Amino acid sequence: ALFLYPHSITGVLASKNRNVIKRNMSALPAYSFLLGLLALLGYAAIASGVKPLPGATEGTVDSNTVVPLLFDMQFPAWFAGVAFAAIGIGALVPAAIMSIAAANLFTRNIYKEYLRKNASHADEARVSKITSLVVKIGAVACIVFLDPQFSIDLQLIGGxxxxxxxxxVALGLFTRWLHRGALITGWVAGMSLSMWMLWQIPNPATKRAHFGGSAFPLSEFGFDTKRTIYVGFVTVLVNLLIAVIVTLILRATKTPAGIDGTTRDDYFADEGDPRIDRDLTAVETPSST
Known part of the structure; x- marks a missing residue:
């Protein structure tokens, strides 16, 4: 799900050329391995006897404080300070990318599409900056006023x-075979099934009866087991299956698939392409358009 989020696409589109993306993708396994090493800090905290600080509500604890407390207990003050700064920067970078992506989505798909169709590039830039700031303030408000568990649940549901x-989105980059009507039908089916399955998942730890995670108990399907399955895995398969079936039906009935305005060259535009240079010039000098 990570690479389907808009903020991931923003990073790809902002790359200098395709070689930059290739290098990053080739290094991704090493990054994932480091994430696994970071998870081991939890075991180190247990071995060190670290106890998390109290949570926002009485009787709860804030698990996010475990690693900072581990650094504070086990390392000199100067090293702990560097580690705390790294944690802060590590949180700010993805947050900034997400807020920029949200601002771009609002500006291009709502503001320019419905509110002001003749907006200039300068207008788009100004609205994007304001929207990005609003998103950041909203994120801070969620941290201050909402239960931190809500963020975790929302992340699982969002995936x-x-x-x-x-x-x-993903298959559309490789094939035009799937009918647009079938893709919409599959999406509606996948979303509906996802909401139903997520609604059925409780979380005993937080005493939530619904939307308690993304691991669906197989016992709900009649299996005599305590095992679970990831909701996204099931629903995206249903989504794709329905999209394929409806595509076959629509093509058999000769239903128009619409016009695809892209060409093969659009997918291979790279640094130095005259079309890209022309577009960048237009963005840098809004008055010329």
Missing amino acids: VIILQTAPA
């Missing part, structure tokens, strides 16, 4: 929801 765009 399931964003996966439903895979047939239309």
Whole structure:
């Protein structure tokens, strides 16, 4: 689901050329391995006897404080300070990318599409900056006023929801065979099933009866087991299956698939392409358009 999020696409589109993306993708396994090493800090905290600080509500604890407390207990003050700064920077960078992506989505898909169709590039830039600031303030408000568990639940639910765009977005980069009506039908089916399955998942630890995670108990399907399955895996398969079936039906009935305005060259535009240079010039000098 990570690579389907808009902020991931923003990073790809902002790359200098395709070689930059290739280098980053080749280094991704090493990054994932380091994430696994970071997870081991939890075991180190247990071995060190670290106890998390109290949570926002009485009787709860804030697990986010475990690693900072571990650094504070086990390392000199100067090293702990560097580690705390790294944690802060590590949180700010993805947050900035997400807020920029949200601002771009609002500006291009709502502001320019419905509110001001003749907006100039300068207008778009100004609205994007304001929207990005609003998103940042909203994120801080969520941290201050909402239960931190809500953020975790929302992240798990969001991964399931964003996966439903895979047939239309990811497969759409490689094939035009799937009918647009079938893709919409599959998306509706996948989203509906996702919401139903997520609604059925409780979280005994937080005493939530619904939307308690993304691991669906197989016992709900009649299996005599305590095992679970990831909701996104099931629903995206249903989404794709329905998209394929409806595509076959629509093509058999000769339903128009619409016009695809892209060409093969659009997918291979890179640094030095005269079309890209022309577009960049237009953005840098809004008055010329």
